[in-house]
Amino acid sequence: MTETGSEKLNKFEKLKAEKDGLLVKQEISEFARQGWEAMEENDLNHRLKWLGVFFRPVTPGKFMMRMRIPNGILTSTQMCVLAEVIRRYDREGSADITTRQNIQLRGIDFSDIPDIFNKFHKVGLTSIQSGMDNVRNITGDPLAGLDANELYDTRELVQQIQDLLTNGGEGNPEFTNLPRKFNIAVTGGKDNSIHAEINDLAFVPAFKEGFGFNVLVGGFFSGKRCEAAIPLNVWVKPEEVVSLSKAIVEIFRDHGLRLNRQKARLMWLIDEWGLEKFRDEVEKQWGKSLQTAAPKDEIDWEKRDHIGVYPQKQLGLNYVGLNIPVGRLSADDMFELARLAEVYGSGEIRFTVEQNAIIPNIHDSALNTLLTEPILKKFSVSPGLLMRSVISCTGAQFCNFALIETKKRAIAMTEALEEELILSKPVRIHWTGCPNSCGQPQVADIGLMGTKVRKNGQTLEGVDIYMGGKVGKDARLGTCIQKSVACEDLQPILKDILLKQFGAKVREQTAAQI
Ligand code: SRM
Ligand code: SF4
Secondary structure (H helix, E strand, O other), X not given: OOOOOOOOOOHHHHHHHHOOHHHHHHHHHHHHHHOHHHOOHHHHHXXXXXXXXXXXXXXXXXXXXXXXXXXXXXXXXXXXXXXXXXXXXXXXXXXXXXXXOOEEEEEEEHHHHHHHHHHHHHOOOEOOOOOOOOEOOOEEOOOOOXXXXXXXXXXXXXXXXXXXXXXXXXXXXXXXXXXXXXXXXXXXXXXXXXXXXXXXXEEEEEEEOEEEEEEEEOOEEOOOOEEOOEEEEEEXXXXXXXXXXXXXXXXXXXXXXXXXXXXXXHHHHHHHHOHXXXXXXXXXXXXXXOEOOOOOOOOOOOOOOOOEEEEOOOOOEEEEEEOOHHHEEOHHHHHHHHHHHHHHOOOEEEEOOOOOEEEEEEEHHHHHHHOOOOHHHHOOOOOOOOHHHOEEOOHHHOOOOOOOOOHHHHHHHHHHHHHHEEOOOOOOEEEEOOOOOOOOHHHOOEEEEEEEEEEOOEEEEEEEEEEOOEOOOOOEOOEEEXXXXXXXXXXXXXXXXXXXXXXXXXXXXXXXXX
């Protein structure tokens, strides 16, 4: 059934129609003066997210701020500003690197928010339009401009798309009422380092008339349905990426389905129209003829995790990938990363979708000293083969959707398994606290999705186990292979999977054999 404007709107459509989310930007100083307790419910719970400010029902009064870090790249000055923000809140202040190469800040007092926005503004940071029905942080190749094998440096394109959609970070009312969230990724390397296949819109390198990108559309995860993106049969030149992104977001904004929020992501519109009509409408909106896709794309490599020390394309320079277990940072950690970037590199820090950090532009002569820095004990360049790949969403500590605690559990389980087993290769284990799949269990070697299980008459925290996710070349989504495992019973099950399917060996046995 096709939707019409006269049919009943869902509650989010109503609240957006009553007042656009971006309008709270004008009101934030007054809100902060009066206190969050005095705010109207929809402003507090929903519209603040248009500014990247999230009320956390789990920690009322302690807010989360979600930034936009295009291509996952920050300067050390920006990192210090973010660190200063959370330092005020002592132990309650923390930050997380997210699965979209981004940063979220926690423990924030509401009354400080106008001042924090001023601080962001001074150093070119923005948190605008990072939540609710907006385009999320735009991901790009974490090695852009560093990798000798890259085909295209994605940094400028990603920044241009963000600037267009957010009006240079100030907020753009043209794109603040989408039917639902929208994810965009641009990759210029051969290893699909940003999971193109799980974005609503992705550009992957491909040659036709010179270098350009094939376009994928409709990838998404939700509690109801998960789909890998499909080829739109379009190839564009780099200089066309921004305008095509705009046209596709406009199509989604103007025609995306809005009645049922569970069926509002782009793929549902593609289903309703069919891919051919969708492509035709994109062409009309773009106002130019679309070229058909290049016959093959250039995603030829297995995905790299960037942990370790690697030479850059610039002779004598290196990038160092640090493992930040489950992405969690304290203010001190952030100051320290900023210091390392300044002392040893060029004052730049990058994030990956694996919730890790990269410090680029380190001269050969500075490498050895950098590797003796104490923080590298915490954020290792050569972590265990499970720790280097573990990923976790926020989970019950701060997220009210969560069915289980994730981050602490992910670290404890990883440590316990590494103690028991010797691995011969990294195994990517992703934890996610509920079916929303922010921790992307479907792309993992082993994905763990939080659920509640009944055991001996009790309700316990548990997981559904996913396997078969493949990233990089020929990426595909994993599926659920076992449901409802209580977390207290999980370790031996994971051990068994690692032994039988990933070539792990029991530590004692190996020791005895030697
Ligand atoms: Fe997510 C909602 C955290 C990446 C699918 N996600 C949420 C909220 C905002 C729910 C809430 O209000 O509490 C979570 C905030 C919790 C908190 O306090 O941190 C949340 N999502 C995250 C992050 C922080 C997970 C992480 O630890 O890294 C990631 C932030 C990314 C960013 O910087 O913008 C995050 N979320 C994702 C991804 C992964 C990705 O983009 O590659 C997905 C699956 C991909 C996708 O969207 O297609 C994802 N989040 C969702 C969904 C399900 C969307 C749907 O169509 O149904 C929700 C729920 C919703 O939007 O209604 C959700
Ligand atoms: Fe929260 Fe669920 Fe997303 Fe985890 S997957 S951050 S629990 S919404």
